[in-house]
Amino acid sequence: MKIIFPLFLSMLAIIALGVWMHTTVLANIVGLASITGLLIFYFKQSEPLPEQSETLIDKKINVLTPEQKKQWYSLFIIGLIFSFIFGTFWNDSMGDM
Numbered sequence: 001m002k003i004i005f006p007l008f009l010s011m012l013a014i015i016a017l018g019v020w021m022h023t024t025v026l027a028n029i030v031g032l033a034s035i036t037g038l039l040i041f042y043f044k045q046s047e048p049l050p051e052q053s054e055t056l057i058d059k060k061i062n063v064l065t066p067e068q069k070k071q072w073y074s075l076f077i078i079g080l081i082f083s084f085i086f087g088t089f090w091n092d093s094m095g096d097m
């Protein structure tokens with residue numbers, strides 16, 4: 001998967017840009033994208049019911065190898081961790097700023 005590493009770098013660049021601009025919005029957007037991807041991957045792992053047809057995203061997720069799925073999961077989890085650190089959750093709730 002040649003796309004995982006560039007996505008990781010772009011995620012970090014977006015968060016760094018947000019830190020440089022002194023805004024948490026960009027880190028929150030990365031966190032939203034990460035949780036959305038994580039939920040899609042988690043809930044699309046089951047086989048479709050007989051009366052349901054497979055959607056395009058079901059077909060694309062089902063052809064991934066376990067190693068590729070592990071890479072996608074790690075990308076989403078790292079995105080969530082960095083968005084918690086640099087987003088408004090940490091600054092408002094945990095950082096008490």
